[in-house]
Amino acid sequence: MQPTxxxxxxxxARRADLTAxxxxxxxxxxQRYGNAALAQGVQGVVAGERIAERARWDLGEQLRWLSxxxxxxxxxxxISARIDAECPGIxxxxxxxxxxxxxxxxxxNDHRLVTxxxxxxxxxxxxxxxxxxxxxxxxxxxxxxxxxxxxxSPECTYHQPIIPDDWxxxxxxxxxxxxxx
Numbered sequence: 402m403q404p405t406x407x408x409x410x411x412x413x414a415r416r417a418d419l420t421a422x423x424x425x426x427x428x429x430x431x432q433r434y435g436n437a438a439l440a441q442g443v444q445g446v447v448a449g450e451r452i453a454e455r456a457r458w459d460l461g462e463q464l465r466w467l468s469x470x471x472x473x474x475x476x477x478x479x480i481s482a483r484i485d486a487e488c489p490g491i492x493x494x495x496x497x498x499x500x501x502x503x504x505x506x507x508x509x510n511d512h513r514l515v516t517x518x519x520x521x522x523x524x525x526x527x528x529x530x531x532x533x534x535x536x537x538x539x540x541x542x543x544x545x546x547x548x549x550x551x552x553x554s555p556e557c558t559y560h561q562p563i564i565p566d567d568w569x570x571x572x573x574x575x576x577x578x579x580x581x582x
Contacts, residue, residue, distance in 0.1 A: 459545070466546050467526045469576055474532075476572045477539035480514050480564055493560035498552045506549040512564040513542045515550075520557030524550045543569055 423446075431439040466473065484491055495518075498504075506525075515524070516539040524532040524540060526548045532540060533553075541564070542548055 462545070463527070463547055465576075466543060467530050470526070470530070470532060470540070472576060473541045473543075474539065476569075477514055477516070477541040479572070480541060480568060481516065481539060483568065484514075484562065491562045493562045495558065495560050497556065497558045500552055500555050502552045502557075504550045506547050508545050508547055509542065510544055512544050512566065512569045513561045514564050515540050515542060516560045516562075518558040518560060520552065520559075521554040522550050522557050522559065523553050524548065541569070541572075543573070 427439055427442055430442050493516075515534070517534050517536055519536055521536075522534045524534050526546065534540070534550075
């Protein structure tokens with residue numbers, strides 16, 4: 402085993418080292434605090450593994466959305482046309498914000514269609530990803546996708562209607578169908 406502080410480049414050696422350290426830690430845990438504490442420790446490791454898996458999945462979904470942002474702009478126009486045809490009275494959740502108003506990065510638990518009525522906005526979903534939006538521009542933000550914005554004109558009026566799941570699922574299925582296996 403290598404001295405503490407030095408990491409092996411060999412993945413098998415790193416796994417063996419990690420396994421040995423967990424074995425020692427859990428042995429100590431059981432010895433000092435009993436089998437109930439050991440069981441809780443194992444539950445914690447399993448929960449951590451599941452959270453890490455979910456985090457990797459979520460990062461993948463975020464990057465997939467950002468790498469397809471032009472398609473989500475196209476989807477937004479299709480959804481807007483559908484709203485006009487099928488439910489023109491939809492609650493559009495209108496916002497009027499001043500210059501440099503910053504919407505810090507956040508997520509929604511529903512799908513949003515951002516449509517600029519007047520003014521300009523800089524929209525982003527990750528460091529270095531910026532989408533300049535002007536009057537008439539729009540983008541679809543799926544539920545759970547991290548995003549934020551800054552108003553870049555003296556004032557910006559925009560709408561954010563909530564979009565039904567089945568409308569978005571049908572569009573995202575188009576992306577999945579185009580993705581090579």
